[in-house]
Amino acid sequence: xxxxxxxxxxxxxxxxxxxxxxxxxxxxxxxxxxxxxxxxxxxxxxxxxxxxxxxxxxxxxxxxxxxxxxxxxxxxxxxxxxxxxxxxxxxxxxxxxxxxxxxxxxxxxxxxxxxxxxxxxxxxxxxxxxxxxxxxxxxxxxxxx
Numbered sequence: 797x798x799x800x801x802x803x804x805x806x807x808x809x810x811x812x813x814x815x816x817x818x819x820x821x822x823x824x825x826x827x828x829x830x831x832x833x834x835x836x837x838x839x840x841x842x843x844x845x846x847x848x849x850x851x852x853x854x855x856x857x858x859x860x861x862x863x864x865x866x867x868x869x870x871x872x873x874x875x876x877x878x879x880x881x882x883x884x885x886x887x888x889x890x891x892x893x894x895x896x897x898x899x900x901x902x903x904x905x906x907x908x909x910x911x912x913x914x915x916x917x918x919x920x921x922x923x924x925x926x927x928x929x930x931x932x933x934x935x936x937x938x939x940x941x
Contacts, residue, residue: 797837798828798877799939803850807870807929809919817917822867824929828877829898830891838905840941872919873902
């Protein structure tokens with residue numbers, strides 16, 4: 797499971813011109829699911845996303861987490877994160893989860909994040925989405941579990 801996180805001051809996802817998910821200060825998570833992933837990876841990634849210290853404290857140091865600041869989370873399914881780009885000029889998606897498995901783990905991640913008390917917005921699984929965001933910093937990390 798791969799998660800690309802970006803610290804944002806605001807973000808939104810639109811599908812066919814309609815806003816389907818929107819947040820203010822928090823994290824945009826682009827979530828890629830691979831064949832070998834299970835609920836264990838969901839739990840590990842959720843723990844990391846919600847506790848990763850990427851927000852600044854009073855001294856200007858990245859020392860606060862999403863939970864610490866009461867930030868919001870925008871989760872967007874991102875099939876292309878599962879790509880193998882090591883060889884050639886075209887990505888291979890042989891390690892990507894099937895759409896059924898990916899949807900199940902994506903929805904499980906979202907449900908568990910909400911159950912943990914995080915304000916969560918989402919994109920639309922398997923849709924052609926436009927993601928607009930203001931990357932605060934910019935701060936971006938690739939989290940693999």
